[in-house]
Amino acid sequence: MQHEVDVVVIGAGPVGENVADRARAAGLQVVIVEQELVGGECSYWACVPSKTLLRSAAALRAARRVPGAAEAVTGDLDVAAVLARRNWFVSDWSDEGAVGWLDSVGIELVRGHGRLAGPRRVVVEHADGTLTELVARHAVAVSTGSDPVMPRIDGLAEARPWTSREATSAQEVPARLAVIGGGVVAVEMATAYAGFGTEVTVFARSGLLGGMEPFAGEAVADGLRELGATVRLGVTPERVERAPSGEVVLTLAGGEQLVADEVLVATGRRPRTDDLGLETVGLEPGSWLDVDDELLVRGVDGGWLVAVGDVNHRALLTHQGKYQARAAGDGIAARALSRPVDAAPWGAHVATADHRAVPSVVFAEPEVASVGLTAAAARDAGIDVRVVEVGLDAASGTGIHSDGPAGRAALVIDQERGTVVGATFVGQDVGELLHAATIAVVGEVPTDRLWHAVPAFPTVSEIWLRLLEALGRPGADA
Structure with missing residues (x-):
């Protein structure tokens, strides 16, 4: 079955939703393609659940720092209540509300895995194996996001490690958690689980939060230690093995071993483009999509292919992706409707604030x-x-x-x-x-x-x- 529309958006996370909303508000017919949950990584496995998991313990620590309030705090953190609150914020991993929003603004949803099939063409494979071919009159926007990188550590992949998804969606808290990585996901999840009372050990190849000012990472390392976590800098496990008992054994240089109940891998991200059909438009599968300031993909003629959010590697943050999406959606509409650049409601359809002005908050301690x-x-x-x-x-x-x-x-x-x-x-x-x-x-x-x-x-x-x-x-x- 073939279906022709003005704009096709692949990926219905917050970034894709914003592209679609902006183009639809300009009067264009928009279809959005999603193979998982509408609302995407941020809503169900990243920003929303992680910050919800962090908030309760942070509020408790804040109360305990203020005399008067501190004396009123008589109990410990209710971990079950924290997890229940997280479940509520992610709608128990149901996207019914998000789908309802798409309907309310007139954006058509097509469920399935979308792949490019040449210029302005997207083939969607549905769960039952049937196919739908979408033809875009004006633009295709790719907003497929990113996946965790699995480092090359002997036995790690076979040990069934946690990624950010498992860490943010866990229904039980492990007694012992090993964290491999020193970036934002690593320190936030280490902070969250240390706040739950988990025995946390962080292994970071260098310092924590390496892309920030050095004093920031030093303060977070000290804060984790104050929460009872062990922070080992300059150390990476050489082998990881899941024992028959279910425990995870991490072997370090020199033969030292650490036993944990779970191991979280948080060592970076890679683009979700390996099965996107990039080869049909002359691009390399699995690559980041290089874009200009109108979010048009370089190397693709015709000004029809847009890439927004993590997948273009400019700034892997939801708020920056949504910013790009607003610019991209306005740009798609401007080109489709032959409007001047300055007709966009916020001045222009270019994105420049993700070059040198990216804001970021790490919800650590x-x-x-x-x-x-x-x-x-x-x-x-x-x-x-x-x-x-x-x-x-x-x-x-x-x-x-x-x-x-x-x-x-x-x-x-x-x-x-x-x-x-x-x-x-x-x-x-x-x-x-x-x-x-x-x-x-x-x-x-x-x-x-x-x-x-x-x-x-x-x-x-x-x-x-x-x-x-x-x-x-x-x-x-x-």
Whole structure:
């Protein structure tokens, strides 16, 4: 069966949904293809369940840091209640509500595995083996996301390791968990399970959170240890084996062994493009899809193939993927309807904020929030850098907000232009400081204007005043 429409979107996660919604709102006929759950990885196995698993223990720790509230806390974390709340947030892995939303906005859903079959053509294989051929008049958008990378460790794949999916959907909490990796997924899941009382051991080949400022990873390593986790840096298991008893045995260099109930692998992601039919349009199966700022795939003529979200490798974060999706959907509509670039409701259908202004929050203990360039990345980019750092306790509101370790804040300044190009905050609830920094970076706000953005007293946001004081008053020698 052949079906002709204006736009075909492959992948109905948040990114694909946003492309489809934007194109449909412009009056285009849109079909979205999904072989799993509408709502995708973020809704059921990543952002939503992981942050739900983390929240309860974080709230309990926060209460215990404030005298008066601390004395009122008389019980331990109810892990069963945490898991039940997570199940509610993921709708017990039912996409009925998400499918209802597609219906409400007029987006047609086709269930099955979609593959490119040449220019503007997608063949969908349904669960019963039947096929539907979709022909796109204007565009095909690929938003298939990414999968975990399985490192080459002897026996690991055969040991039935957890990936992020198993970690975020578990209905029982293991007594012992080994975590291989030092990135965001690794530290967040280590934090979550340590909060449940699990005996957690993290193996990281180098430091934690390697793409951030060094002090962020150091603080998170200390925080994990304070939660009772063991953090082993510069160590990677050489062999992993699932014993007949069900236990996992990890063998390290020199023969040392660690026994755990489960092992979580969190060592990176790869594009979900190996069975996408890329070869039919001259691209390499399994590759990341290189795109321009209109999210058009390079190497494919005709301006019809778009790639958004993880699959283009620009920024593997849901919020950035949705940002790209808004730009891509507007671009598809503009090209299809012969509208000028500036007719898009937000100014243009290009994506530029995922080059040097990507915001990210790591919900670890302590929390880490960052946007833009690290000092090292800025120097590598040829920027004349100045870094200013202060402790969060320099803000009067921090001590009122919570007792305990105050945390740290840093700005990376482009001295030639007098603008903020990067910011990092470490401490309790610092994710709520991030958007101000994102606006400063994206808006290229001069630091002498930031003096006039007065933070309310006594809030943690007063840290901006202290950072500017460390930088130096306008007109004064730094």
